[in-house]
Amino acid sequence: MKVAIAGAGAIGSRFGLMLSQGGVDVTLIDGWKEHINAIRENGLQANYNGKDVTVKLPVMLQAEVGRAEKFDLVVVFTKSMQLAQMLHDIQGVLGEQTKVLCLLNGLGHVETLEKYVQRDNIFLGNTMWTAGLTGPGKVKLFGSGSVELENVGDGKQDDAKQLAEFLSASGLNASYSDNILYSIYRKACVNGTMNCLTTLLDCNMGQFGATSTAHQIVVTIVKEFAAVAKVEKIDLDVDELIAHVESCYDPSISGHYPSMYQDLIQNKRKTEIDYINGAISRKGRKYGVPTPYCDLITEMIHAKEELLGAK
Ligand SMILES: NC(=O)C1=CN([C@@H]2O[C@H](COP(=O)(O)OP(=O)(O)OC[C@H]3O[C@@H](n4cnc5c(N)ncnc54)[C@H](OP(=O)(O)O)[C@@H]3O)[C@@H](O)[C@H]2O)C=CC1
Numbered sequence: 001m002k003v004a005i006a007g008a009g010a011i012g013s014r015f016g017l018m019l020s021q022g023g024v025d026v027t028l029i030d031g032w033k034e035h036i037n038a039i040r041e042n043g044l045q046a047n048y049n050g051k052d053v054t055v056k057l058p059v060m061l062q063a064e065v066g067r068a069e070k071f072d073l074v075v076v077f078t079k080s081m082q083l084a085q086m087l088h089d090i091q092g093v094l095g096e097q098t099k100v101l102c103l104l105n106g107l108g109h110v111e112t113l114e115k116y117v118q119r120d121n122i123f124l125g126n127t128m129w130t131a132g133l134t135g136p137g138k139v140k141l142f143g144s145g146s147v148e149l150e151n152v153g154d155g156k157q158d159d160a161k162q163l164a165e166f167l168s169a170s171g172l173n174a175s176y177s178d179n180i181l182y183s184i185y186r187k188a189c190v191n192g193t194m195n196c197l198t199t200l201l202d203c204n205m206g207q208f209g210a211t212s213t214a215h216q217i218v219v220t221i222v223k224e225f226a227a228v229a230k231v232e233k234i235d236l237d238v239d240e241l242i243a244h245v246e247s248c249y250d251p252s253i254s255g256h257y258p259s260m261y262q263d264l265i266q267n268k269r270k271t272e273i274d275y276i277n278g279a280i281s282r283k284g285r286k287y288g289v290p291t292p293y294c295d296l297i298t299e300m301i302h303a304k305e306e307l308l309g310a311k
Pocket residue numbers: 007008009010011012030031032033077078079080082103104105106127128129130131132133258259263267272
């Protein structure tokens with residue numbers, strides 16, 4: 001299977017590396033010139049579970065994708081606000097049969113995907129793998145993770161199951177979910193707590209979890225997500241979700257600085273807050289459900305973006 005990772009930042013690079021080590025023909029596509037040039041010249045350099053590994057992978061600059069050979073599978077891994085542009089730029093390598101798997105954090109990506117990809121070819125999911133960029137062409141990868149995915153098109157369950165098996169063959173620990181909207185909300189609860197709180201408090205997940213107020217803040221935010229999801233007929237199991245969020249304090253991943261922290265604190269880049277807590281605030285307003293913590297967090301992250309001059 002010929003695979004492209006469209007959006008080969010931190011987590012896209014992890015997937016590229018693991019698939020390549022699993023023997024898959026994988027190409028990285030990204031818009032960041034220095035990053036793509038560094039991988040082209042020196043390979044993708046990873047500190048992978050404490051060992052230095054270099055992997056030679058074909059790369060393409062997003063703006064130069066053109067009409068190269070079609071891929072069988074494209075895994076999109078841009079930031080939420082870059083998704084539409086990426087899908088626009090890679091049209092030339094999407095064939096009639098090309099499956100597009102979206103594992104971005106956040107809510108509302110199907111609407112964007114459907115503007116560029118036929119519904120039958122869209123697969124949606126999320127991942128608990130972690131990754132961090134340490135410079136152009138360089139990533140730090142540790143810990144373990146998982147992927148959950150489902151078909152968006154009717155009757156494409158078998159394709160989704162095969163896709164999960166295909167990813168698992170490279171160690172990505174993927175499974176088919178028959179209720180991916182539930183899983184996406186479940187993952188959004190992790191991002192709606194860990195990502196914004198570590199960013200506002202300038203700490204990693206374990207350090208946040210060790211504070212005396214962590215549990216109460218997590219409980220309140222998860223309850224806001226659950227109240228909004230309920231209006232959409234998705235019944236979140238609040239206790240299980242709190243335990244799931246708090247599994248981020250496990251020593252195997254507690255040292256991770258979430259992707260929002262990497263964006264704003266490390267790289268002074270704008271965040272995905274409007275697709276996470278901001279999405280809950282908007283939905284809450286629409287449905288008449290109060291979401292005071294998500295409202296405040298969204299405003300505070302935007303204020304911090306302004307203070308740090310994020311681009
Ligand atoms: N990192 C993680 O551990 C996880 C991330 N996710 C999700 O996956 C998606 C992708 O996230 P992630 O891989 O972290 O994103 P990254 O920020 O690492 O990469 C996304 C894009 O941002 C641009 N970019 C990143 N850093 C720089 C820089 N220093 N200078 C210039 N451009 C840069 C690049 O594209 P361009 O130049 O075109 O802007 C890159 O493709 C998001 O939805 C995220 O929430 C999900 C699970 C875990």
